[in-house]
Amino acid sequence: MKVRMEVNVRSFIEHNDLRGLKALLEDQDAATIVEMIDELEPEEKVIVFRLLPKELAAHVFSELDPKEQMKLLSLFKEERVKEIINSMDPDDRTDLFDELPANVVKKLLEYLSPQERALAITLMNYPENSAGRIMTPEYVDLKEDMTAAEALQHVRETGKDKETIYVLFVIDRTRKLVGSLELKDLIFAEQNQKVSEIMNSNPLYVHTTDDQETVARFMADHDLLAVPVTDSETRLVGVITIDDVVDVLEEEATEDIQRMASLGATYTSYLHTGWHRFFKGRVLWLLVLFIMEAFSAVVILHYIDLLQRFVALAAFIPIMIGIGGNVATQSSALVVRAISVGEMDLKDWWKAILKEVIVGGLIGVTMGLLLVAISHLVIPVWYLSLSIGVALFFAVLVSAVLGGALPFLAKLLKIDPAYMSGPVVTTAVDVLGILIFFSVIGRLV
Amino acid sequence: MKVRMEVNVRSFIEHNDLRGLKALLEDQDAATIVEMIDELEPEEKVIVFRLLPKELAAHVFSELDPKEQMKLLSLFKEERVKEIINSMDPDDRTDLFDELPANVVKKLLEYLSPQERALAITLMNYPENSAGRIMTPEYVDLKEDMTAAEALQHVRETGKDKETIYVLFVIDRTRKLVGSLELKDLIFAEQNQKVSEIMNSNPLYVHTTDDQETVARFMADHDLLAVPVTDSETRLVGVITIDDVVDVLEEEATEDIQRMASLGATYTSYLHTGWHRFFKGRVLWLLVLFIMEAFSAVVILHYIDLLQRFVALAAFIPIMIGIGGNVATQSSALVVRAISVGEMDLKDWWKAILKEVIVGGLIGVTMGLLLVAISHLVIPVWYLSLSIGVALFFAVLVSAVLGGALPFLAKLLKIDPAYMSGPVVTTAVDVLGILIFFSVIGRLV
Structure with missing residues (x-):
């Protein structure tokens, strides 16, 4: 990896060498600047930001945490706010x-030029997590009857501020999408070939x-650099890069990992999330799980006489529910992913159920035999250790099957399967494990 | 999302309409063809594959599962194998x-042309999971003193088979990397400008x-379409797209999700992994966890007299270890990610420790108070329910801190922190929970 020079931006500011700092910053890309200013106070x-050209300032601003963005907006002069939000890419905005x-x-909408404002409002009107929200309307469109040379000239003339010029879209007179091509197709084509012959x-x-996630996976599967976004009548309205x-x-x-751990919310940053947000999200789920877990106490109290007779049975409760x-957790993680x-x-x-029955059954036999041997050391009564x-x-069998089944049940109920992993299945399986433990032993003893 | 026509490839084959099928397939991209042939038998x-032009065949082949690739290699005629592996992108190969x-x-290396063979061997000699393994040596290089027009012409002449022409690299006479530029910089530049003036x-x-993951995150952070890969003397040797x-x-x-669930191995596919591989990977970890969990039995047996006196205490074991x-799980998932x-x-x-102490402490107080109330209903003895x-x-406090600390400990020991989540921390915390439960009660009673 490229070894970065460790630039102390703060010392530039302290020595008031703003010209030197400016020269240094202008050569960097946005992500590098974000790293360089990470440790600075908002005021610094x-x-x-005052030193950056407005395009670069907008890019750097786009890369910051939402919390920081809000803080900076309150510190910037009005003029700077206007410049930055007008220069931001529509999708970042x-x-x-x-x-x-x-x-x-x-308030910010008022700062936008009429054109940018209309754009911003259109984009915000698309549903949350939809393709419309992450697309940008800044693409290059071509016509079918252009020649390759004309098309390339058109790219030169209109492509400068566009999100990408490497994927180009061909539309008809009604803005319907009729084809797409990559810039390289234009570069390698005979210069008098028609776009209609080159395009896909x-x-x-x-x-x-x-849905954004579906789109993302679609693009990843097809190795696309950019995908056109159309309205319900296949009119081209934007591009996602x-x-x-x-x-x-x-x-x-x-999000998946955090849902699998029953965290109650999605936290984009660990360090920048306050303890009260973590507490609120986590404790709510824990209370639900607490109530579920309480049923295991009910089961144990139900079998209190059995336990009184063989109090050493209690020693196996953690193993029973732990292994389950x-x-x-294993089964559900595999299936959720x-x-x-x-x-x-x-x-x-x-x-999935079939596979979990087989694997769960085999694991159950292995662990079961092991526990018979170990428990016989503690309670040397064959029928008890066998039970x-x-x-x-x-x-184990029930745990494997339930771990494999619950994510599908969630999917059926249109809930994210990721919720059906970690603590949720563990707790469900705890209660079932206790129930199985005592009812098997109660029956066999 | 584009609605795909549901093409029944099999019916083309059954009706022996290979010409029709060929015409249909040639218009599709590799990922689409993979989807279309997903349900076919290997022989079909x-x-x-016989119908596809060799470049496309190589791309489709690259997208298949390793297991399928192996099967197909054994079914293809030798000539086809040669064509495909010679046409594959070096990184896919x-x-x-x-x-x-x-x-x-x-055997396959023998099928390669001498040039491709030398390349393949070089790439395979880079360490596993390194940038060298995923790069391809097929890039376009420019010289500093070319004009934009010359450079563009050079791209036209040499770029056809390259992995990308959208990012171009400038090297000196010793192949040292001296600059990079995007194709769009060439397109928008004055045609007589020198590359040295345009390039970064x-x-x-x-x-x-x-490491591949570090590279991937680096490219994602900097929004790079491609990154140059250099040897230890900054000579350009490849590109990653x-x-x-x-x-x-x-x-x-x-991999993270599966490690967090203690699955013992990484499974790239759930459906294509056999039960014996799942069994082997999962049962090994479970045995380790079994041994850890066994300590909780030891602790309980140690306190068997206390339990004999208040057998209802057993009812609280699952709650104690479940909540912990x-x-x-919550803490470790946050920190691992x-x-x-x-x-x-x-x-x-x-x-992380500080945050977990605060959040864990608050959660502990909430849950603790709740349990005092509930347990008082079961065991109406104040000093017991308070204990x-x-x-x-x-x-809860110990669980939160341990969940936050173990991933860092793993990192310190150069183990992937992802292992320190899910079952591993749960089990560790089970044993500690039991120990805390009985030693607190044993002391206060």
């Missing part, structure tokens, strides 16, 4: 507005209302 | 060779030995 960041309180958005006349596209897709995929993975929980990346769909539920082993076998 | 796939047994690779003379780059990076990020997320496990996406590093350990609540408070 404002100084840095939608992202920002999504995070801001409505009254701030209203069966272009891949997505709708404004499609690969850099946005990378962000979406990363966010979705984070671990197996269920396979559903999430699109490898399995609702119709594949039986394949404990049999109970573990069933607990 | 061989027929489809490295991917394939990584998965094949050594004797098959040896401080280009971002990575080394052949850099964004489509490979998307795959790496997806694989890393899958859930809290630890934050480390994984590069938000936190080893030096930030104290920030139970105090025990839960400590169990």
Whole structure:
């Protein structure tokens, strides 16, 4: 990896060498500047922003945390705010507005030029997490009867501020999408060839209302640098580029992992999230799980006489529910991820169940036999240690199957399958494990 | 999303309409063809491959599962195998060779042209999971003193088979990387401007030995379409493009999720992995966890007299360890992900601990008070129900801190922090929870 020079931006500011700092910053890309100013106080960041050309300032601003963006907006002079939000890419601006309180958005909208304002409002009107929200209306469009040379000239003339010029879209007179081509097709074509001969006349596209994650995975599968976005009448309205897709995929993975851990909300940043937000999100789920878990106490109290007779049985409760929980976590993680990346769909539920029955059964036999041997050391009564082993076998089998089944059940109920993993299945399986344990032993003893 | 026509490839084959099928397939991209032939038997796939032009055949082949690739290689005629592996992109070929047994690779290497063979061997010699393994040596290089027009002409002449022409690299006479530029810079430049004036003379780059995940995140952060790869003397040796990076990020997320669930191995596909592989990977981890969990039995047996006196205490064991496990899962998932996406590093350990102490403490107080109330209904002895609540408070606090600390400990020991989540922390916290429960109650009673 390129070794970065460790630039101390703060010392430039302290020595008031703003000209030197400016020269240094202008050569960097936005992400590098974000790294360089990471440790600065907001007031110092404002100084840095004053030194940046407005396009670059807008890019750097787009890369910051929503919380920081809000803070900076309150510190910038009005003129600077206007410049930055007018220079931002429309998709980044939608992202920002999504995070801001409505009254701030209203104020910022007033700062936009009429044209940009209309654009911003259109984009914000698309449903949350839809393709419309991450697209930008800044693309290059071509006509079918242009020659390659004309098309390239058109790119030169109109492409400068566009999100990408590497993927180009061909539209007809009604703005309907009729084809797509890559810039390289134009470069390698005979210069008098028609666009209609070069283009792919069966272009891949997505709708404004499609889900972002689906779009992201679609683009990743087809190795697309950009995908056209159309309205319900296949009129071209925008483009989504690969850099946005990378962000979406990363966010979705984070969301999945956090849902699998029952965190109650999605936190885009660990360090920048306050303890009260974590507390609120986490404690709510924990209370639900607490209530679920309380049923295991009810079961144990129900079998209190049995336990009184063989109090050493209590020693096996953690093993019983621990192993069950671990197996269920394994199964659900596999199934949730396979559903999430699109490898399995609702119709594949039986394949997962079948696999979990086989794998869960084998694991159950292995663990069961092991526990028979170990428990016999503690309670040297064969029928008791055998019962404990049999109970573990069933607990493991049920855990594996439930871990595989619950994500599909969630999918059926249109809930994100990721919720059906980690603590949720572990807790469900705890209660079932206790129930199996005592009812098997109660029956066999 | 574009509605795909549901093409029944099999019916084309059954009706022996191979010409029709060929015409249909030639218009599709590789990913679409993979979808279309997904349900076919291997023997039918061989027929489809015969119809594809060799470049497209190589692309489709690259997109298949390693297991399928191996099967097809055994079914293809020798001539077809030669064509396909000679036409594959070098990076995809490295991917394939990584998965094949050594004797098959040896045979396939013989099929390659001398030039491609030398290339393949060079790439395979880079360490596993390094940038060298996913790069391709097929890039366009420019010289500093070319004009924009000359450079564009050079791209036209040499760019056809290259992995990308949208990012171009400038090298000196010793092949040292001196700059980079995007194709759009050439397009928008004055045609007689020198490359040296247009290029970014401080280009971002990575080394052949850099870790793939680090490279992927680096490219994502800087919104790069392609990044140059250099050897230790900054000589340009290859390029990594964004489509490979998307795959790496997806694989890393899958690996993280599976490690967090203690699955014992990384499974790239749920449906295509046999039960014996799942069994082997899962049962090994479960045995380790079994041994850890067994300590909780030891603790309980140690306190068997106390339990004999108040047998209803057993009813609280699942709640005690369940809640602790859930809290630890939450904390570790947050910290593991934050480390994984590069938000936190080893030096930030104290920030995580501090946050977990605060959040864990608050959750502990909430849950503890709740349990005092509930347990008082079961065991109406104030000092007992108070002890139970105090025990839960400590169990939750310890779980939160341990869940936040273990991923950092793993990082310190150069183990992937993802292992320190889910079942591993849950089990550790189970044992501690039991220990806290009985020692608090044993002391207060």
